[in-house]
Amino acid sequence: MAVAEPATDDTHNYSQQTASPNISVTVGGTVLPAGETITTTNDPALTLTITADEPIEIISVRVDGETRRSYVPNSTTFAETTTLDLDAGTHDLAIVVRTADRTTTYAATVTEDSGAPLMTFESPISAGFVGPNGTYEQLNDTYTLNKSTVELRGRIHDQSNVEQVIIEHEYRYQYGTEPRDTDTRIEITEPNQTISRTLRLGPTQPDVGSGVNSLTIELRDEFGHVREYETTLRVEDTDPPNISVLKQYPVATRSAVRIDAEATDRVGLASVGLRIGPANGSGQQYLYTERQPTKQAISKVITPTVDVFDGTRNITLIATDQAGRTTTRELSVNYTELVTPQIQFNRSLSGSVDDRTVQAAGTVSEGQITRVRIETLTPDGETIDINSVYSGGVTENLTFRERLDAGSYPAAVRVRVLDVTGTEHTRRLALSQSEPADPLTRPTEQSADRGIDTMSETTLGAVESSDPLEPSSSNQSSLLGGLLSFISRHALAIGVLTAAGIGGAAFRQRRG
The missing domain is CATH 2.60.40.10 (Immunoglobulins)
Incomplete structure (x- = not known):
């Protein structure tokens, strides 16, 4: 029996309206x-x-x-x-x-939702909705990679909620003459729309026809729809290891150098060692070894200490990967160079403060420092004034900003630095007299951590030269120094007398 369909906007008008159904x-x-x-x-x-x-x-x-x-x-x-x-x-x-x-x-x-979930694989393989115009491309049977640590990353597509993703990885290989396998199972509940998990794959073993990674990914939605992906991953080691020297440290307690270095390989390291001698030498001291392919490190930091009794010693770092490729890194180790500090004057903060005082500022760095002193010198090299900047344990870097008495200008300043071997290193600076700076209270505490910026209001003179001063005649120096000192101390009186004399002469002239 055919039934007439009501229009959705059909309305009947009655005097009394009942409730909606x-x-x-x-x-x-x-x-x-x-x-x-x-x-x-x-x-x-x-x-x-x-x-x-x-x-x-x-x-x-x-x-x-x-x-x-x-x-x-x-x-x-x-x-x-x-x-x-x-x-x-x-x-x-x-x-x-x-x-x-x-x-x-x-x-x-x-x-x-009548179908099972789908996945677009983004890393380390590409499949899914990645084809032209967003078409879906299935997984290949086999993929070849050049690294063993990978991130499996993908995006899930489904009309309903995907409740579980299961990742199963099996690696079949040979260790010695014995076949082995490892299984890894990862369960992800309520993955939302994406997954990301790190997998450690094993390398291929072409010599024995082994070394295969089997990968299975299963997706299950809330209605029980299941989709399973399967593929095989082959990891081929095509590049040799890399060796980076991170830093060299002098060992203060003895004439030795500690070396921090890192060996890396995209697939796996079989060994890392040290040879005392050149790269073309023979033998090595093994610092790391691992033959089990599933346990080989991708990155290994080594910290050997090498005795260097005199001069320079050549050493070689050696890294071998699981495929047998070897990388060597030869370097020269010099204990003296590592403990020798660099002395630098800050030219913008070094100069004269007044006619009898200078300021020296700078840094001592990149060494093994046990003592720092700063002194001013006469033209003959005699010490006029001396300050102790640092004295104590071993430090590598410090700044200084010291005021010292000066006999005359140009004034000579010398920095003396003692390293851990007992060797003293010096550097001299010649300062010319400039406009006097506003006097500041001289710091009472001589410490290694006094910063350069603590007295930035001081007006400082220019630095003439970092070369040693040529000694001058003592009579010439005394005469010049005395004259400059007299003029500086009595400048005001001289000015008053001069003004008075000029004014008196002008008055006499007007009267005449």
Whole structure:
């Protein structure tokens, strides 16, 4: 019997309006309120329960605007269960109910998930929705990689919630004459939309026809749909190891040098060693060895200490990877160079403060320092004034900013630095007299941690030369120094007398 379909905007006008029908919808066993969305498996069951104050004339079930079921109850209650025949994807569900005095429409969204989840692999292999125009490309049977530590990274695609991802990695290899295998299983629950896990793969063993990595990835959604991916990964070692020298440290307690170095290989290191001698020598002291391919390090830091009693000693660092490729790194080790400090004057902060005082500033660095002193000298090399900047344990870097008495200009300043071997290193600086700076309180504490910026308000003179001063005649020096000192101390009085003399002469001239 054909039933006329009600229009959704059909309206009956009566003097008394009754309440709207109560429409209850269940999809796949789950209540679906109006306006909500639900995801189901294939062709879910649809249950309708409708009650009204007036007899229900027509019920129409529509999917994406197409009528799928139609009922004429002629009753105030209705209950029915049917099957929603849906394609995979998202659909608009509408239930239109007409009573004697009104038409009521219920609307919701149903997404059918009828297929298993998919994955797009992003690293270390590429597959999935990566083809032209976003087409889906399946995994290859075999992939070849050039490193053993990889990040398995992928994006999950599914209409419903993916509840679990299982990654299984099996490596079959030979150790000595014995075949072996290792199994790794990783379970990821509620992975959301992406996964990322680090895997350690084993290298190929072409000599014995072994060394194969089998990889299986299983995805399972909330409706029990399962998809499984399988592939084989081969790791081929094509590059030799790399050796980096990180730093060399002098050992203060003895004439020796500690070396920090790192050996790396993309697949695995079989050994790292040290040879006292050149790269073309023979023999080595092994600092690391590992023949088991599943345990070989990708990176190994070594810290050998080498005795250097006199001069320079050549050593060679040696790294061999699991494929038998060897890298050597020869370097010269010199204890004296490592403990010898660098003395630098800060020319912008070194100069004269007044006619009898100079300031010397700078740094002592890159050495093994036990004592630092600064002194001013006469032209004959005699000490005028001396300050102790540092004295104590061993330090590698310090700054200084010291004020010292000076006999005359140009003034000579000398820095004396003692290293851990007892060797003294010096550097001299010649300072010319400049405009006097505003006097500051002389620091009372001579310490190694006095910063350069602590007296930045001081006006300082220019540095003439870092070369040693040529000694001058003592009579010339005394005469010049005395004259400069007299003029500086009595400049004001001389100015007053000069002004008075000029003024008196002018007065006498006017009177005349």
